[in-house]
Amino acid sequence: MIRRKRDGVDFVWFEGQVSLDEGEVAELHQSVQPSSPTNPVKLVVSLEGIQLVRTAAWGKLMLLHQEIVKAGGQFKLCHLETPVQDCLEVMKLHRLFDVAVTEEDARRAIQS
Numbered sequence: 271m272i273r274r275k276r277d278g279v280d281f282v283w284f285e286g287q288v289s290l291d292e293g294e295v296a297e298l299h300q301s302v303q304p305s306s307p308t309n310p311v312k313l314v315v316s317l318e319g320i321q322l323v324r325t326a327a328w329g330k331l332m333l334l335h336q337e338i339v340k341a342g343g344q345f346k347l348c349h350l351e352t353p354v355q356d357c358l359e360v361m362k363l364h365r366l367f368d369v370a371v372t373e374e375d376a377r378r379a380i381q382s
Contacts, residue, residue: 271283271284271285271294271297271298271301272284272285273301276377277377277381278312278381279312279313279314279376279377279380279381280302280311280312280313280314281314281316281373281377282298282313282314282315282316283316283318284316284317284319284320285319286319287319287320288319288320288321288322289320289321289322289323289324290317290320290322290323290324290327291324291326291327292324292326292327292329292330294327295327295330295331295334296330298315298334299330299333299334302334302338304337304341305337305338305340305341305342305343306341306342307341307342310338310341310342310343310344311338311341311343311344311345312343312344312380313334313338313343313344313345313346314346314347314348314370314373314376314377314380315331315345315346315347315348316347316348316349316373317347317348317349317350317351317354318348318349318351319349319351320351320354321351321353321354322353322354322357323354323357328357328361328363331347331367332363332366335366335367344368344380345367345368346367346368346369346370346376346379346380347367347368347369347370347376348369348370348371348372348373348375348376349371349372349373350369355369
């Protein structure tokens with residue numbers, strides 16, 4: 271997992287991976303500072319190169335999303351490969367997650 275902060279937004283990539291499992295998302299979850307109204311988390315997770323997100327990983331992503339948004343933060347996914355986008359739609363998770371095409375699109379959406 272690679273993490274970088276730019277303009278108050280945290281960006282995360284899972285470089286060199288083809289699939290994403292619960293362990294990687296749990297590591298991300300542990301690394302995110304709790305969101306609060308005075309210090310809301312702004313997180314963009316890039317799934318570029320990821321061809322498969324395991325069911326347990328989706329569950330952990332949903333939990334992280336819920337915690338961040340409930341506390342007034344923002345959570346976006348970006349760079350979804352076609353198989354991941356298809357899975358998101360089949361599981362109807364496109365209704366939950368905000369998805370941007372690129373990291374820059376996600377950053378602009380968060381800051382607007």
